[in-house]
Amino acid sequence: MAIDLARYVRDIPDFPQPGILFRDITPLLSEGKAFRAAVDAMAEPFRDAGVDRVAAIEARGYMLGAPVAALLGVGFVPVRKVGKLPFHTYRAEYALEYGKAAIEMHRDALLRGHRVLLIDDVLATGGTLAAAMDLVRQSGAEVAGVSVLIELAALDGRARLGGAPLHTVIRY
Numbered sequence: 001m002a003i004d005l006a007r008y009v010r011d012i013p014d015f016p017q018p019g020i021l022f023r024d025i026t027p028l029l030s031e032g033k034a035f036r037a038a039v040d041a042m043a044e045p046f047r048d049a050g051v052d053r054v055a056a057i058e059a060r061g062y063m064l065g066a067p068v069a070a071l072l073g074v075g076f077v078p079v080r081k082v083g084k085l086p087f088h089t090y091r092a093e094y095a096l097e098y099g100k101a102a103i104e105m106h107r108d109a110l111l112r113g114h115r116v117l118l119i120d121d122v123l124a125t126g127g128t129l130a131a132a133m134d135l136v137r138q139s140g141a142e143v144a145g146v147s148v149l150i151e152l153a154a155l156d157g158r159a160r161l162g163g164a165p166l167h168t169v170i171r172y
């Protein structure tokens, strides 16, 4: 029987600031069968999509992106907050559901023409993933798709992904 993954997501009202309903995935991560099912579900539509690399956004994106890359048998590329990566980087700025930030990726992480699957835990306004797509394009690679565990549909983040194939496991 399929696992109801939404049961393992904990809602925390007013975190990290008033008005935000935070979707906490730590209960899902701590339950082996749910974690495995979540990662399988995120990877599934992209098994035969010719993906060369998986890129994910720190920190929660890594928890899902690294196992997805291992499942697909491809390399993993970390997208990090500014100032964390030691080598030459591309940079993209974005607005969060709460706050503002920029992300970076190593300039040699992707090759021109690489097909990249982007992973994050939550798609909210889409600003973060849109910025990650910008990094992929700056490196001359292409976005094969975007896979998220949770989509907050009311925020319409998918509208900012420029028509890239989006796969969502849990939708609120």
Ligand code: AMP
Residues within 6 Å of the ligand: 020, 021, 022, 023, 024, 057, 060, 095, 096, 097, 098, 120, 121, 122, 123, 124, 125, 126, 127, 128, 129, 157
């Ligand atoms: P956005 O750029 O608005 O799509 O925000 C997505 C990023 O912020 C993801 O990396 C999420 O981890 C985090 N995030 C935004 N909203 C929430 C939320 N309600 N619950 C948990 N994480 C969130």
